[in-house]
Amino acid sequence: MAEEVKDEVMEEDAQKGKFMTFQTGKEYFGISISYVNEIIAMQPITAIPEVDEYVKGLINLRGKIIPVIDVRVRFKMEPKEYTDRTCIIVIDVKSTTVGLIVEKIAEVDTIVDDDIVPPPALGHKDKERNKYVYGLARTGDTVKLLLDPEKLIKQEVLEVLEEIQEKEES
Amino acid sequence: MAEEFNTDSMLSVYLYENGQLLEKLEGIILEKQDESFDDSDINEIFRIMHTIKGSSGMMMYENIAKVSHKLEDVFYYLRESHPDDVPHEELVEKVLAVSDFITEEIDKIKDGEDPDGDESELLDDLDEFLGRLKGEIKTQGIRLPKPNKSEEPTQFYITPVAEDDSHFYRIVIHYRNDTQMSNIRAYSATYALKEIAEDLLFTPDDILSNEASADVILNEGFHMLLQTKTCKDDVYDLIDSSEAEQITLDEITAEDYGRELMEFGREDGDVPPGAPPIVINLDDDPQAAKDDKKETPSPGDYVVKKKAAGKGKTLAKNQTKQQTIISVNVEKMDALMDLIGELVIAEAVVLQNPDLKVPGLELSNFQKASTQLSKITTELQEVIMSMRMMPLTATFQKMKRIVFDASRKLGKDIELEIIGENTEVDKNIIEHISDPLMHLVRNSVDHGIEENVADRIALGKSAKGKITLMAKNEGGKVFISVKDDGKGLSKEKLYKKALQNGLIDNKPISDFQEKEIFQFITLPGFSTKEQVTELSGRGVGMDVVVKNIQDIGGRLDIESVEGSGSEMTLMIPLTLAIINGIVVQVGNSFFVIETASIKEFVRLTEESMIQEPSGEEYIVIRGECYSFIRLNERYNLSESSTKVDDGIVVVLDHEGRQVCILIDKLLQEQEIVVKPIPSYIKKVKGLSGCTQLGDGSIALILDIGGLIQNEERR
Numbered sequence A: 001m002a003e004e005v006k007d008e009v010m011e012e013d014a015q016k017g018k019f020m021t022f023q024t025g026k027e028y029f030g031i032s033i034s035y036v037n038e039i040i041a042m043q044p045i046t047a048i049p050e051v052d053e054y055v056k057g058l059i060n061l062r063g064k065i066i067p068v069i070d071v072r073v074r075f076k077m078e079p080k081e082y083t084d085r086t087c088i089i090v091i092d093v094k095s096t097t098v099g100l101i102v103e104k105i106a107e108v109d110t111i112v113d114d115d116i117v118p119p120p121a122l123g124h125k126d127k128e129r130n131k132y133v134y135g136l137a138r139t140g141d142t143v144k145l146l147l148d149p150e151k152l153i154k155q156e157v158l159e160v161l162e163e164i165q166e167k168e169e170s
Numbered sequence B: 001m002a003e004e005f006n007t008d009s010m011l012s013v014y015l016y017e018n019g020q021l022l023e024k025l026e027g028i029i030l031e032k033q034d035e036s037f038d039d040s041d042i043n044e045i046f047r048i049m050h051t052i053k054g055s056s057g058m059m060m061y062e063n064i065a066k067v068s069h070k071l072e073d074v075f076y077y078l079r080e081s082h083p084d085d086v087p088h089e090e091l092v093e094k095v096l097a098v099s100d101f102i103t104e105e106i107d108k109i110k111d112g113e114d115p116d117g118d119e120s121e122l123l124d125d126l127d128e129f130l131g132r133l134k135g136e137i138k139t140q141g142i143r144l145p146k147p148n149k150s151e152e153p154t155q156f157y158i159t160p161v162a163e164d165d166s167h168f169y170r171i172v173i174h175y176r177n178d179t180q181m182s183n184i185r186a187y188s189a190t191y192a193l194k195e196i197a198e199d200l201l202f203t204p205d206d207i208l209s210n211e212a213s214a215d216v217i218l219n220e221g222f223h224m225l226l227q228t229k230t231c232k233d234d235v236y237d238l239i240d241s242s243e244a245e246q247i248t249l250d251e252i253t254a255e256d257y258g259r260e261l262m263e264f265g266r267e268d269g270d271v272p273p274g275a276p277p278i279v280i281n282l283d284d285d286p287q288a289a290k291d292d293k294k295e296t297p298s299p300g301d302y303v304v305k306k307k308a309a310g311k312g313k314t315l316a317k318n319q320t321k322q323q324t325i326i327s328v329n330v331e332k333m334d335a336l337m338d339l340i341g342e343l344v345i346a347e348a349v350v351l352q353n354p355d356l357k358v359p360g361l362e363l364s365n366f367q368k369a370s371t372q373l374s375k376i377t378t379e380l381q382e383v384i385m386s387m388r389m390m391p392l393t394a395t396f397q398k399m400k401r402i403v404f405d406a407s408r409k410l411g412k413d414i415e416l417e418i419i420g421e422n423t424e425v426d427k428n429i430i431e432h433i434s435d436p437l438m439h440l441v442r443n444s445v446d447h448g449i450e451e452n453v454a455d456r457i458a459l460g461k462s463a464k465g466k467i468t469l470m471a472k473n474e475g476g477k478v479f480i481s482v483k484d485d486g487k488g489l490s491k492e493k494l495y496k497k498a499l500q501n502g503l504i505d506n507k508p509i510s511d512f513q514e515k516e517i518f519q520f521i522t523l524p525g526f527s528t529k530e531q532v533t534e535l536s537g538r539g540v541g542m543d544v545v546v547k548n549i550q551d552i553g554g555r556l557d558i559e560s561v562e563g564s565g566s567e568m569t570l571m572i573p574l575t576l577a578i579i580n581g582i583v584v585q586v587g588n589s590f591f592v593i594e595t596a597s598i599k600e601f602v603r604l605t606e607e608s609m610i611q612e613p614s615g616e617e618y619i620v621i622r623g624e625c626y627s628f629i630r631l632n633e634r635y636n637l638s639e640s641s642t643k644v645d646d647g648i649v650v651v652l653d654h655e656g657r658q659v660c661i662l663i664d665k666l667l668q669e670q671e672i673v674v675k676p677i678p679s680y681i682k683k684v685k686g687l688s689g690c691t692q693l694g695d696g697s698i699a700l701i702l703d704i705g706g707l708i709q710n711e712e713r714r
Helices: A002-012 A149-169 B007-031 B039-058 B062-081 B090-109 B121-134 B182-194 B213-220 B230-240 B253-263 B328-351 B364-388 B393-410 B429-449 B453-458 B491-500 B515-523 B541-551 B704-713
Strands: A018-022 A027-032 A036-039 A055-061 A063-068 A087-093 A096-104 A104-110 A132-139 A141-148 B167-176 B197-203 B224-230 B245-254 B278-281 B388-391 B414-419 B425-426 B465-472 B477-486 B554-559 B565-573 B578-586 B589-594 B598-602 B608-610 B615-621 B624-630 B649-655 B655-664 B665-673 B687-691 B698-702
Touching: A018 A087, A018 A096, A055 A096, A055 B698, A063 B278, A087 A104, A087 A149, A149 B197, B007 B039, B007 B393, B007 B429, B007 B615, B039 B062, B039 B090, B039 B393, B039 B429, B039 B541, B062 B090, B062 B121, B182 B197, B182 B224, B213 B224, B230 B245, B230 B704, B253 B554, B328 B364, B364 B565, B388 B393, B388 B429, B393 B429, B393 B465, B425 B429, B425 B465, B429 B465, B429 B477, B429 B541, B429 B565, B453 B589, B491 B515, B515 B554, B565 B598, B578 B608, B578 B655, B649 B704, B655 B704, B665 B687
Parallel strands: A027 A141, A063 A096, B414 B465, B589 B698, B624 B655
Antiparallel strands: A018 A027, A018 A104, A036 A087, A055 A063, A087 A096, A132 A141, B167 B224, B167 B245, B197 B224, B197 B278, B388 B425, B465 B477, B477 B565, B554 B565, B578 B589, B578 B665, B598 B649, B608 B615, B615 B624, B649 B655, B687 B698
């Protein structure tokens, strides 16, 4: 009986366990759909000087000016030409709106908590990347890397702070 | 004298601001209902009371000013002495009582009445409470003079003691429909009757203050109840009948009179709500003719009919004094602006749609319709822009009043000069600077200008003090300065005072720069004035100023020369202001330069360049040497010409310093809306914001000050 009630609650929460997945390089990544605001086609980007390479610049989202990040560059992959499959996923993380440039949108997947495993600890070498990948999920025959957008953003701020500190020290 | 000022707009601002403050106050109280206030709460309540006191004093609402002053006293004590055993529940009760009282009075003002609530009980209550807090029963603080006009509410409806030889009359005057200013005529009638009246009551009662009462008088007639010793004929003669259509004068019995007094105001349902009759008690007039009373009341006597009575217009305007300002959530305004921006872009997409470019397409009707559409969207854009922007005129007007009142009170002769009152500022910002500006102006009057005219003359200054209020829009910021030619700030005094109050550690005066010392006055709890007055002097002023300014991301600069005056400058960023800018192109990027900071555009050749061995470049224009920035190099922009010959050199001026930049192309001049760069992106030197151009693309706004600073640091 109790389980039935629980199921109902789960059903009502349509966003629960749903992930927006996209492909970058060979890997598939997923972001919890609750963060995703919308997906828009590639737009003209206004570059901003003196920012990190992966911050591509600003776009005009119906009058709202938001920064966009190239996920490939963010993950330290070689940048690739934008095509007509290139999309911008607009995410809202703690009142910050950011656009993520991704190569290809895949689909919305339902991933239950049980299928998510924490990323294997690879020693300290790969620490950098694992900070925003909080779990791996197997759906079908692919493994998806689940991203924690909050960390993605927070990371940013931390790095900026570190940079400022470095600059001051030097 | 007060009539000189337009009090209407001031009143609505007063009502709006105080409404907000009271809301904030209640918020604090309700949040901290069960636990004691911490220091910031006490400071906040204190500030709220201080502001209400100040503005109410200015608007001459003395009972509100007094009550808030008293509560301010209580919180002043709490703030200064930190007593341990504060009965919190009782304190909350008191604050709420005060808040209720003020709210009630403000509601009365909104309805066009005088705030006539009796404050004495509340004052005594607060006094007693404060006394107990201090552990001694004594009154404290400066008592304001007793009000001279407020009427005890208990006086309403009480029949004055009827003397044997008094007559009672019910008078109704109907004016002709086309009578101009019937309210003034009605007033002159009451004025004439006051001479002989022992008691006079009339409705509508707000004939002078409320112009709409003229309509009521025309429709309903003007009703009066009169108690007098004068006989009927004389009363009739006193009433000016020139424009009257019908005057009804009935003598009634004392009992009827009492009863009618009770019913007065209720007898015609169309009398505007919130206009209870006012009883004017007049002293017995010695001149009142001692007429014998012999006539028995006979209603209907002396009914003079000049024309058939007609009710005429039936517009019963419900004319209560409502605020003409409505506050709209800024987010909604932003959303609307964004939508309109989007509309403009969508419009461009439709009108320049490639599908229309089919050769030989007949488009004349489409062109007509599209011109109409463009016109409407342009207008729409202008309207939304203007909705957000307001000139500082109203705010400066308020300052005039403050200088006038404050200088009167202090007996100083002060002239106020206003420069740049038409500077347009975002509405949001105006709301935030009004209070700080009020404090600054008051401080200038109170502390700045010398008390002694002789002191001024001795220093070779004119006897009349001068305060200059100036506003300008420069470099994406609004500068508002309050300058006085008074005694200026004394560094030694400020230092000593700060040391005394324990605001600074025991550092020697030489450790501080001049500007730092001046900034002491902005610390909470700092005041160089011993005496606490209604105007200023509790050291709340300046820290309120700084807090409010910081809230909107601005800062306060203080400059002063002892003996010749001080200047306080508010620097406020234009988070959402419109600036007039020139759009330029460098490589594939668009930049906006504020038109005001551009001195000239020149085309130069490589020959005018000077290169230092270190790589730094200068440029010589007509013999003047300027430092030179290549924007494309500075910001690593590709696809841009590096040759001076191909580009355009822009000479920029910022606060007297010049710099030249090299750009590729000039595009257009236009009004742009400044938007902040998303906070996610770290601050880039030399960029102050971004904006959306007509076609939807984004341009970055150059911050000339930042560019120059950066250049100098290299």
